[in-house]
Amino acid sequence: MTEAVKIQNLSFDYGKQPVLNNVNFSVNAGEMIGVIGENGAGKTTLLRLMQAQLPINGEISIFGHQAHDKRVCDWLGAMPQGDLKLPGVTVQELLGNLSASYSNPANIDQLMRDNGIASLSKKRIDRLSGGQLRRVTFLSALVGQPRLLFLDEPTVGMDVTAREKLWLQVKQMQREGVTIMITSHYLEELQDVADRLLILKSGRIRFQGTFSELQEAHVQTLFRFTSSLSEPQLLQLPGVQSVNKVGSYWELTSNDGDQTLGALSRQLSQVHELSVTKQSLADIFSEMMRQEATK
Amino acid sequence: MKPFVQQFKFDVQREIFRNLPFLFFSLLMPAGFYILFTKVMVSGSQGEVQQFSGSYMCSMIVYSLIISAFFGLAVLLQRDRRSGYLTRLSQTPVGLNAYYCSIALCFMLMTVLSTGIMFALAIGVNHLTLHIGQMILIILVSLIGELPLFVVGLLISRVGREETLSVISNLLTFPVAIVSGLWWPMTMLPQWLQVVGTSLPTYRLNHLLNNIVANQHSSGYDWLIIASWLAVSGLAVLIQEVTLRRWRFSVKE
Structure with a gap:
């Protein structure tokens, strides 16, 4: 071409x-x-x-x-x-x-x-x-x-x-x-x-x-739920990038949403009130700009 | 040639036919002053009145050229630059050459127009005797003698703000006209100001035109002063261009 x-x-x-x-x-x-x-x-x-x-x-x-x-x-x-x-x-x-x-x-x-x-x-x-x-x-x-x-x-x-x-x-x-x-x-x-x-x-x-x-390269999926699982256990789930405790909720970010969701599904008895949000392109762009600014 | 012809038509339309303030200040106002000073506020013998009407015609021609340069040209160039038009033209394959040639021709046309109006008034209203040779010579001398004024017009057109340009144009036009003896005789001015006035290209151009009207030979000294002003103002434009170019590349827009 x-x-x-x-x-x-x-x-x-x-x-x-x-x-x-x-x-x-x-x-x-x-x-x-x-x-x-x-x-x-x-x-x-x-x-x-x-x-x-x-x-x-x-x-x-x-x-x-x-x-x-x-x-x-x-x-x-x-x-x-x-x-x-x-x-x-x-x-x-x-x-x-x-x-x-x-x-x-x-x-x-x-x-x-x-x-x-x-x-x-x-x-x-x-x-x-x-x-x-x-x-x-x-x-x-x-x-x-x-x-x-x-x-x-x-x-x-x-x-x-x-x-x-x-x-x-x-x-x-x-x-x-x-x-x-x-x-x-x-x-x-x-x-x-x-x-x-x-x-x-x-x-x-x-x-x-x-x-x-x-x-594909930058999108992250955000999971929010309550669970009796510990932070080290959550960090071992596939794709998980970060784990935060906000009030009584856990917030996970994952660069492989499907894998993380699959793993959480297998422990459904310990996971409640689950919500899944995928980052928009605008979120990715903002995140990239923020990352650069904090470097 | 086609882009130049197109550009010239475009510029004549917007600058001459659709620019009433410019036409008023550079053509009608000097013509009005000429009538006022030679028909209403004049006294003396018939010979003195005739001489004054010839002399004042030259003054008003020069005054019209000052207005064209410091208001007309300077404002036009600044406006074209600020509007983004010059940048857009510079992106075309023809570039800015056709534009600058067209603007030069437009202002030459304005000079011919303003001198033509003054001839018509001097001959038609004041019954001044002017031969065709004298008229052609006045036009030619005006076209050459105005060059330093237009270079100064180019120089001041580079100021950033419209308001600043307006102040500069006013500060230049009226003092230059007065000090060059275009409105009142030089002898009414203090001695030191007369020295300044006689060094101005406007005084020298007026002097050259008066010599033509009086059928006298032109003075080489007048041309020398005009050429010096042209050289100095041209150099100033070059320095300005280099400085602005450096500044543009050192300041983020």
């Missing part, structure tokens, strides 16, 4: 403050990858480096070309976190102006129709609502018919309907072969659309893989 993006040994710092530290990953053509991390994790810097907007220390290859290569600009589309608040021009004029710089520009009228904003075409940019402006900023990333699309927290400020429309459009673009990288704070949102996930923490990649791989 063709590699759309290949990043090797990429580091970046703002003066004395390191932002990215020896980052390595690749994205296949046509893949949609989510990049998640807390504020300041380096997500936006990573996207800016891939657009050669910052000095590159390491290797960034886009469809086999260096990120600095001018030809690469023709293949990229980027939706930044901030909106294009240019006063004095209409939506159609702004999108038309940007599209004129590309060798294979999109049909602006068609683009606006497909995205449900044809009615805004004659409206001035400075008279749009926040959500409308966000959608126009999204379209501004599509005017050159990109092969690789960067979306930096695309749904911030959008209402539910607008979000749904945006994700539909993004999925359609992926079906048409566009490679997409999305940064977000919302893991659940990415889970619905992205093929793979990249978790950044303090400039390092903490995880890269599919959502099921993340779940």
Whole structure:
């Protein structure tokens, strides 16, 4: 499969403050990858480096070309976190102006129709609502018919309907072969659309893989019950990571929920009021961030 | 060429046709002052009045260029940068070259417009005699002589906040206009201020334009001062660019 993006040994710092530290990953053509991390994790810097907007220390290859290569600009589309608040021009004029710089520009009228904003075409940019402006900023990333699309927290400020429309459009673009990288704070949102996930923490990649791989590698099951079993006995159960006594209840965390549940079932006479909770992806993400913070 | 033509059409539309405050301050206000000072608040013999109407036309042309540079250009560049438009353009295959060429052409067009309005008023209202050669020369000298002003406009456009830029633009425009003798004769100013005023490119440009109106040869010293200002302001922009680049990469956004 063709590699759309290949990043090797990429580091970046703002003066004395390191932002990215020896980052390595690749994205296949046509893949949609989510990049998640807390504020300041380096997500936006990573996207800016891939657009050669910052000095590159390491290797960034886009469809086999260096990120600095001018030809690469023709293949990229980027939706930044901030909106294009240019006063004095209409939506159609702004999108038309940007599209004129590309060798294979999109049909602006068609683009606006497909995205449900044809009615805004004659409206001035400075008279749009926040959500409308966000959608126009999204379209501004599509005017050159990109092969690789960067979306930096695309749904911030959008209402539910607008979000749904945006994700539909993004999925359609992926079906048409566009490679997409999305940064977000919302893991659940990415889970619905992205093929793979990249978790950044303090400039390092903490995880890269599919959502099921993340779940398999990190998910924990929480058991809560009353029992006459002792702590050493509970610790010997298969998969058990930790045992805590909270009031009259035991709380076990297990990295192999099925095995632990099987073992507890065999001692049902000594286990009462059992409840089982599986960690959500959001819990896993929070746990990863906490672990890193306490290191 | 196509991206440049498209960019120019885009910029003319938003900067000239849809920018009423800019049109008012850089075109209509100097024109209004010209009418006020040459038709209402003027006295003397007919020859003196004619001479004053020619001289004041030059002053108001220069004043219009100051407004275009310190308000028009500086505000436009700052707004385009702050709105994310420049960053977005820089991501396109064409980059920013077409944009900067288009902006330069737009402001040259504004210069031609403002001088044209002044010619129309001077000839039509004050019956000043100006030959076509003089008019062309005034336009050409204005286009070259305004360069240091536009470089200073570029320099001040890099300040971070809109409010700060507004203060700087006001602090520059009116003192420069007064000290250069554009509103009142230089002789009304203290001696030390006259020394400052005569060293400004605006005074020198006004002097050059007055020489054209009076059919006199232009002074090499005027050009030397203007060229010096251009060199110094250009150097300041370079230093600013290097400093800002370093700062941007040393401060997390």
